[in-house]
Amino acid sequence: MSIDIGNEVKYQNKMLGEMDTDFDSTGGLLGATMGRLKLLSRGSQTKIYCYMLLFALFVFIVLYWVIKLR
Numbered sequence: 001m002s003i004d005i006g007n008e009v010k011y012q013n014k015m016l017g018e019m020d021t022d023f024d025s026t027g028g029l030l031g032a033t034m035g036r037l038k039l040l041s042r043g044s045q046t047k048i049y050c051y052m053l054l055f056a057l058f059v060f061i062v063l064y065w066v067i068k069l070r
């Protein structure tokens with residue numbers, strides 16, 4: 001019985017080590033993404049607003065067209 005408990009503890013420690021590695025890599029990925037978002041937010045806000053306005057206009061035109069065809 002104690003041998004089985006020892007094997008289970010070793011297995012669980014191995015799993016925890018793998019999870020730690022996965023969390024570290026995910027943290028690095030999120031850190032890089034946050035860096036890109038900060039860089040994007042420092043850019044010209046006018047260009048972003050223009051893209052958002054054009055996208056919203058496109059969506060409204062498509063919705064109008066779909067409703068009109070009904």
